[in-house]
Amino acid sequence: MxxxxxxxxxxxxxxxxxxxxxxxxxxxxxxxxxxxxxxxxxxxxxxxxxxxxxxxxxxxxxxxxxxxxxxxxxxxxxxxxxxxxxxxxxxxxxxxxxxxxxxxxxxxxxxxxxxxxxxxxxxxxxxxxxxxxxxxxxxxxxxxxxxxxxxxxxxxxxxxxRVSSTRVRNALTAGELETAAELLGRPYRLCGRVVHGDQRGRTIGFPTANIPLYRRKRPLSGVFAVWLTVDGGPSRPAVANVGTRPTVDGTEPVLEVHVFDFAGDLYGRPVSVEFVEKIREEQRFGSLEELTAQIDADAAAARRRLGVE
Incomplete structure (x- = not known):
């Protein structure tokens, strides 16, 4: 093409x-x-x-x-x-x-x-x-x-x-990913290139691949069970957050993906993130300890949904 x-x-x-x-x-x-x-x-x-x-x-x-x-x-x-x-x-x-x-x-x-x-x-x-x-x-x-x-x-x-972009967008905003996939004829994906973040996830045991969204507005937000694909390779199970990271006073929207059982270097590499199920809305926590406990629970929920416990 x-x-x-x-x-x-x-x-x-x-x-x-x-x-x-x-x-x-x-x-x-x-x-x-x-x-x-x-x-x-x-x-x-x-x-x-x-x-x-x-x-x-x-x-x-x-x-x-x-x-x-x-x-x-x-x-x-x-x-x-x-x-x-x-x-x-x-x-x-x-x-x-x-x-x-x-x-x-x-x-x-x-x-x-x-x-x-x-x-x-x-x-x-x-x-x-x-x-x-x-x-x-x-x-x-x-x-x-x-x-x-x-x-x-x-x-x-x-x-x-009628199938329309508005109907797809409403399904994504509501976290209805199965409906969105049916309307799209494929799972919903976000794509981008991994950039260096603030390394905070690594300090709490959940290193993340950070993908800038470059969007004025996002069609969806929250925490999701996802599959991450690097350079068109095999899909890897992961948990992702789409939002501004309110607990650490983030401002720019970012897609953060923690890939399960993976220790490779993804910096600078193009990735595709396929959204499977919404786990919860993004929220602010009172401390990093509370955030860490919630991420641990989110990861467990994503593993169950993806069948990789």
Whole structure:
């Protein structure tokens, strides 16, 4: 899968595409249905399936205080897309220039001149361009003018309710990891690179791998039973905390993972953390002794849940 960052990196070879557009936060089963529809249209026309997405999300640009917590960062989104029938991802930087672009200019520069779009699939509630003036009908009219087909996405439902990023996010916030996994079509994971921490966990007998979250908001928080994978290797049972470590007056959100029966060096290595079950909410303790006792109990609970007692 080819990742193209910005319009300036489009080349003549990228012209002639089947395209879909959106934030695609989570790459959940609803998104996967859209990508299946895109693949079918692309295959019928002999075109590469191309996904256009934005970084940051438009609402993060316009009103970061009102933006939802992301299910997936860009890197996690791209990783999830590698398992989908997508050949190209065009990531457009959402900035003042893109926000001010009129719908007609977006169509001309991105869809027509940039990608040579021949087939487009989007939701009929899709809005784009300056002041969100562009609509599905705008795209239909442009398709008739420029010679590309425009098709509506089909709604994907589970248990009688539409699968959406909001539904996934609500399940994660509530700690309903099985529900989230069912909506995503895979277990929920956070990815990152292990960095040096303050070594406090080591002093109380629970050394941790510290992974910065680089998120304004988190879709979940608390203590969890997890599996940790290093560099795509075997999964290792672990207990993890997602939060700000209130007992030690932490401020920056971090993912801390204590891997059971492991003594290797993880610094600087990319890891993936798969969330299995929520054990409890994050809380402040009166002393490190109380915190240590609770971590010991959390570890025992995680071992039971993961079947590694």
């Amino acid at each position: 080819e990742v193209i960052r910005g319009l300036h990196n489009l080349r003549p070879a990228h012209r002639g595409s089947a395209v879909t557009i959106g934030n695609f936060d989570g790459i959940h089963r609803g998104h996967q249905a859209v990508l299946g529809q895109l693949e079918a249209g692309a295959r019928a026309r002999g075109l590469p399936a191309t996904l256009i997405t934005f970084e940051p999300h438009p609402l993060e640009y316009f009103a970061p205080e009102r933006a939802d917590a992301r299910i997936t960062r860009l890197r996690e989104k791209v990783d999830a897309l590698r398992a989908q029938p997508v050949e190209r991802v065009l990531c457009l930087k959402f900035d003042a220039r893109l926000a001010a672009m009129a719908p007609e200019e977006f169509i001309q520069r991105v869809l027509v001149d940039g990608l040579g779009t021949e087939y487009l699939v989007v939701g009929d509630d899709f809005r784009f361009g300056n002041r969100r003036a562009g609509t599905f009908e705008t795209l239909e009219a442009a398709g008739a003018e420029h010679g590309f087909a425009v098709e509506r996405t089909r709604t994907y439902s589970l248990d009688g309710e």
